[in-house]
Amino acid sequence: MKRIVVIGGTGHFGGRICRRIAGEKNTELVVTSRSKTKAQAVVDKVQRGSPTAIISAVRLDRLSPEFGSDLQALDPDIVIHTAGPYQGQDYRVAEVCIESGSHYIDLADGRDFVQEFDGLDEEAKKKGVLLVTGASTLPGLSSVVIDLLRKKFKSIQEIEISIAPAHQTPRGASTIAAVLSYCGMPFEVLIDGNWVTKHGWHDIRRRRYPIFGIRYSAACDVPDLGLLPRYVEGLKSVTFHAALEAKWEQIALWSMGWVTRAGVIKNWDPFVPIFQRASNWLIGMGSDVGGMQITLSGKTADNVSKSVTWNLTARQNHGAEIPCSPALIIARKLVVDEISVRGAFPCLGMFSMSDFASEVSDFDIDWSVDESP
Ligand SMILES: NC(=O)c1ccc[n+]([C@@H]2O[C@H](COP(=O)([O-])OP(=O)(O)OC[C@H]3O[C@@H](n4cnc5c(N)ncnc54)[C@H](OP(=O)(O)O)[C@@H]3O)[C@@H](O)[C@H]2O)c1
Numbered sequence: 001m002k003r004i005v006v007i008g009g010t011g012h013f014g015g016r017i018c019r020r021i022a023g024e025k026n027t028e029l030v031v032t033s034r035s036k037t038k039a040q041a042v043v044d045k046v047q048r049g050s051p052t053a054i055i056s057a058v059r060l061d062r063l064s065p066e067f068g069s070d071l072q073a074l075d076p077d078i079v080i081h082t083a084g085p086y087q088g089q090d091y092r093v094a095e096v097c098i099e100s101g102s103h104y105i106d107l108a109d110g111r112d113f114v115q116e117f118d119g120l121d122e123e124a125k126k127k128g129v130l131l132v133t134g135a136s137t138l139p140g141l142s143s144v145v146i147d148l149l150r151k152k153f154k155s156i157q158e159i160e161i162s163i164a165p166a167h168q169t170p171r172g173a174s175t176i177a178a179v180l181s182y183c184g185m186p187f188e189v190l191i192d193g194n195w196v197t198k199h200g201w202h203d204i205r206r207r208r209y210p211i212f213g214i215r216y217s218a219a220c221d222v223p224d225l226g227l228l229p230r231y232v233e234g235l236k237s238v239t240f241h242a243a244l245e246a247k248w249e250q251i252a253l254w255s256m257g258w259v260t261r262a263g264v265i266k267n268w269d270p271f272v273p274i275f276q277r278a279s280n281w282l283i284g285m286g287s288d289v290g291g292m293q294i295t296l297s298g299k300t301a302d303n304v305s306k307s308v309t310w311n312l313t314a315r316q317n318h319g320a321e322i323p324c325s326p327a328l329i330i331a332r333k334l335v336v337d338e339i340s341v342r343g344a345f346p347c348l349g350m351f352s353m354s355d356f357a358s359e360v361s362d363f364d365i366d367w368s369v370d371e372s373p
Helices: 012-021 036-049 067-073 092-100 111-115 117-127 137-152 173-181 224-231 247-261 269-281 325-335 353-359
Strands: 002-007 027-033 054-059 078-081 103-106 130-133 155-164 186-191 194-199 205-209 213-219 237-242 290-299 305-314 343-346 365-372
Touching: 002 012, 002 325, 012 027, 012 036, 012 325, 027 036, 036 054, 067 092, 078 092, 078 325, 092 103, 092 117, 092 130, 103 325, 111 117, 111 224, 117 130, 117 343, 137 155, 137 224, 137 290, 137 305, 137 325, 137 353, 155 205, 155 213, 173 269, 186 224, 205 290, 213 247, 224 237, 325 353
Parallel strands: 002 027, 002 078, 027 054, 078 103, 103 130, 130 343, 155 237
Antiparallel strands: 155 290, 186 194, 186 237, 205 213, 213 237, 290 305, 305 365
16 A cells, blocks of 8 residues: 655645545545645545545644654555645745655645756656656646757747646645735746846736637746756757736735836735635626647758647646646556655656547546647
8 A cells, every 4th residue: 555645735736636636546645734624625525526445534734843743643655745835935845854764755745945946866766766746737748849849840949838727626725825925026937049138927928829819828937948948959048927817916916016016015925815805706707718838939850940739738627637637647556656756846847648648538627739840
């Protein structure tokens, strides 16, 4: 039996991970929260869907002084850490996993957190454990799509990534805190071979999605902006934009960005509950359809300029299952000893598109590839 401990199991993504991994052969699931009652409520719900699953609820706070001993006492084989925001978070959870000889997977989208994670590599190798950061949409899934599309090119000049989440999908407090952490803040983006400064939720672009037509999107500070120039040789530009369905939300974030740039408010953390309440009130004012788009542009073996776009569409609010999928794929592979590599690194090209297709086969999610010319 492998014991999987989900930190933040009551969360938007943590809860989905618990539901989807419960009852996996040869596994035992531990759902954690800062409140035992909340963790038990998730256990009861998950158990109703998977009556044979071995599952328990435990109180765990990653900020408590006893966190190290509390996690070690659970004797985990695999820890899935979903308790963001990762922006500004230290590596305590991963370090405790190294000490206790447990594998570790997180959903991190904090650029510095993901980029500097390989500082744990040596210790992880010594202990024979695997620590994977960013096992989520970015860079977990995005890198796998890039690996699939890059075969069509001799050289790649530009990668453009954008996500258009469904408005009706509820947002977790950690996700809201993450996206507000870089609102109006400067960050570096590689454009035409030069590092240039952009600001969070600014740099508005028009983007066409096959399913919704034109949407306006804004720049976000994500790990891919720093990782991809090292992952894809010769890359000259890499951008990431988020296209929110509700114009009022996009305008609010854009305006807040100017408030930050004017030096009036630098830390939006206290506003996270207000944002979460507002988005819950207004959740009915949009659709349950979301999308993701990755475009690679470059030269083919015949020196012809080419662009290839991967377009994903998720209906029925199933887009929320995507950020959980890379972590689940890696956890399932670890359970059956299908991953032999050890160390600590970002989730880059760690699975195949067919792994992803099987992982999301129960959901209303599909994708296609468009090529020009
Ligand atoms: N890389 C990507 O592409 C990507 C994509 C989507 C999301 N994400 C990231 O995924 C993370 C999770 O998002 P979410 O929407 O699921 O957030 P969420 O709903 O707020 O869930 C986070 C959970 O963490 C738990 N938690 C908070 N503080 C804790 C602490 N001190 N100790 C232990 N547990 C704690 C909370 O549970 P209790 O309150 O019950 O303790 C909460 O349920 C976010 O940081 C988001 O940015 C990454």
